Amino acid sequence: MTDLLQKLKNAVRSRSIHVAYVDTGSCNGCDIEVLACLSPRYDLEQYGIYVHNNPREADILLVIGCCTPQWEDKLKEVWEKIPEPKAAIAIGNCPVSGCVFNREGGYVNPPVSKHIPIAASVPGCPPRPTEIIRAVLSLAPTIFADYEEKKP
């Protein structure tokens, strides 16, 4: 019976992934790709992914941008506001390497994994919407399935 209940919970959780995104200083290219996921062409919500701009109701944080120094403490605050279980996905090259902004004189502080734990990264400048959706869909079951058993 508990097995069945757990299976039901896992099935429902895999269809109810709440996502918040935070732009820590990007060129808006990746933001537009995330917004394109919402459009009818890709239609995020048919996969059960819902976008909120509120970390308190989110499960997954999409981090976009190369993390300017102003964002260092604020990104940590945003991350701490997300209730467990949670995961962060780095979208684009910027959170990984700083991309075009990480030049001499660039006032940025990549990678983002220095500031918050990053579970997955979607490289690309910008990544395709399909890649973003695929990353969220493949990460979510590993994080949220059987969450009660993983709790310490």
Add this chain to the structure above:
Amino acid sequence: MGFSIIWYLREFIRGEWLKNFFFAKTAPLVDPPYFRGYPALTGKECTHCLSCMMICPTPGAIEVLREGETWTPHIYPGHCIRCGLCVEACPEDVLDVGRVLETQHRDQTEISVRYQVTVKPEACVRCGNCVVACPVNKEADPQLGATGTSANDEVIMKIRNGNLWVIHDEKCTGCKTCEEVCPTDAIAIARVAEGTQEGKA
């Protein structure tokens, strides 16, 4: 009557409609064929000409590494912006991505790279450091004078009559050794990439 509850129930409790409602996946999660992903190896042999590294606009995105007896280009996903320029610049078609190589063969396009040597005459003190440091000059004229004078006309640049003359900047390999040794930052090497189609400029 078309607007009764029974009409609605019949309309909505249909197998196909329920299936669409619960399992609809409008866009398949596959990339279209014209999509430029990360450059992949085609299996042809790399000659270590480093054209790909020279044309690459992002720092740290591509590196040609030695593997046993052969050289292989490596792409680093967190840095690569998938512009496809390395695929176009490679003379041996070692890399391929999307339709770039196919289009390049169809249109017979090529990218050639040369280096332009610019000297600021008001900053140059004619010390001849750049002439002596240049590895191409050393190959062309082993008898190069310590002050940058040379009797040979095959060198890239030389000091003559108290002035620095750039004679053969087409021989420059872009190593930028001259920039490093110049005491006044008077010399600059610029990379000029030129795209041509069917031999026409």
